[in-house]
Amino acid sequence: MHATGTRFTDRTDAGRRLAARLGHLRGPRTVVVALPRGGVPVAAEVAAALGAPLDICVIRKLGVPYQPELGMGAIGEDGVRVINDHxxxxxxxxxxxxxxxxARERTELERRARRYRGGRPPVDLHGRTVVVVDDGIATGSTARAACLIVRARGAERVVLAVPVAPPEWTERLSGVADELVCVGTPSPFFAIGEFYADFSQTEDAEVLRHLAAARADEAGSAARPGSDDEAGSAERPGTGSAGVPGSDEAVPASDRELTLPAAGARLTGRLTVPADAHGIVVFAHGSGSGRHSPRNRHVAARLNDAGLATFLFDLLTEDEEEDRRNVFDVELLGARLTDVARALPAEQARATGGAFLPLGLFGASTGAAAALWTAARLGHGVGAVVSRGGRPDLAGEQALGTVLAPTLLIVGGRDEVVIDLNRRARERLRCESELAVVPNAGHLFEEPGALDRVAELAREWFDGHLLPCTPPP
Known part of the structure; x- marks a missing residue:
């Protein structure tokens, strides 16, 4: 298989595609064990698909001193040590x-073990099938150490599963696992990250979110065996937030898919509500993006870390997206966003014990116009609006002139045409507004650090403006 034959949007996409190859392992004796940090988002999808508990196996690669990315071995919990003489x-x-x-990596390993486990014991692996998951394999040292650790902890059967690996990976690792599963083994193979569109670093907060969500899901399943979700939406571990950022005792989050009626369609989205959330941000996706957009999900995850709930959904159905005219039909997009904003309080109240969260809107591309169109309709029902590389000018002069919500327009410094359009749109706004230009960034904010800056600006804006307000009428 050539390198172009294996390509993942991000680790969540990779996890879903890997899970599709592991259905034969579903059963009450299966446990999924992730290698932090990058393997955790992948394993979360696998655990959800298999209905299995999710745990971690803390491993630290021993990198060559002058080339740290090249692994000369690995160490793990319980004193496991693997050296790659080759x-x-x-x-x-x-x-x-x-x-x-x-010595340096052992110190970091112990810190992470305390951080991720928060004093909780590991899942009991005795007599169970253990699926060891990472985001990919390069030299195989880390995966080898993980398999040895879970075997030492009593695993009856060890399955090593990864989205991508070099063609010769089975020769290297067949002796440490009973079964090897991989989505793709492309050639040539230079680095794991080349097969991901988004291979940004997984942070500790994201690891804690996934582990907390998995524990919450497992506890809920045990408490309500065989029950169905009243709203027809499936709660499962995913990319949502877990609770108090930085806390060793991560608080479970609500993270689920749900479908809402809106302006002649039923639209699917993902609602993530961290514990103690103080606001909720609805993402209005624009041209060429949807609820699976890596860029918007990246921003949403940062907002979750800051205690903001998020709802990412598609404004158009798959069939409607085929007609490009719909992408620029701001009235249609705005009407649907408005309907969702009105229906959402009842849904998020299920995750907050009835508490109402003030509403913010985050729009990208033509979704920014839809966000401002909705803000004009809902008045004080919207607490704040943020636009990323948006087309606020498409909302129309009447809508722009009646928006009450404080509005932040974020544009890349090299996106000159869109900068001009945003400046003109801002002149028509009568509400509090700012134009933030991210230096050296293009329209998609693909440059290193650019999207993180967008997330930071959005978080600061919502934190400063999402004050208690009335639910949309």
Whole structure:
């Protein structure tokens, strides 16, 4: 298989595609064990698909001193240590250099184990089938150590499952696992990240979210065996927030798919409500994006970390997206966003014990026009609006002139045409507004650090303006 044959949008996409190959492992004796940090979003999807508990196996790669990305071995919990002589000897690493690297990584391993487990014991693996999951395999040292650890903890059967690996991976690892599963083994193979459109670093907060959501889902299943969700939406671990950012005792979150009626259609979205949420932000996706957009999901995850609930949904059905005229039909998009904003309080109240969360709108491309169109209709029912690389000018002069919600327009510094359109739109706004230009960023904010800056600006704007307000009428 050529390298272009295996390509994932992000780790969540990779997890879903990997899960599709693991259905034969569904059963009460199966446990999914992730390698933090990058393997956790992948494993969360696998665990959800298999209905299995999710745990972690904390591993630290031992990188060659002058080339840290090249693994010469790995260490894990319970004192497991694996050295790759095929890397160590050619690299010329001395015993003293190896000892320094190992001591440093052992300290970090112990810190992460405390952080991720929060004092909770590992899942009991005795006599169970354990699926070890990572976001990919390069040298295989880390995966080898993980398999040895779970075997030492009593696993009866070990399955090593990854989205992508080099063609010769089975030769390297067949001796440590009973079964090897991979979505693709492309050639040539240089690095795991080249097969992901979004391979941004997984942060500790995201790891905690997934683990907390998985625990909440498992506890809910045990408490309500065989029950159906009253709203027809499936709660499951996913990309949502877990609770108090930075807390070792992560609080479970609500993270579920739900479908809402809106202006002649039924639209599916993902509602993520962190514990103690103080506001909710609805994402209005524009041309060429939807609820699976890596960029909007990246921003949403950062808002979740800050205690803001998010709802990412598609403004158009798949059939409607085929007609490009619908993408620019702001009245249609705005009417649907308005209907969703009115219906959402009842749904998010289920996750907050009845508490009402003030509403913010985040629009991208033509979705920004829909957000302002909706803000004009709902008045004080919308607390704040943020536009990312948007076309607020398409909302129309009448709508722009009646928006009450404080509005932030974010544009890339190299997106000159859109900067001008946003400046003109801002002149028509009568509400509090700002235009923020991210230096050296293009229209899609693909440059290193650009999207993180967007997320930071959005978080600050919503935190400063999402004050208690009335529900949309």
């Amino acid at each position: 890397v160590l000897r050619p690299a010329g690493v001395t015993p003293e250099q190896l000892a320094v690297v190992e």
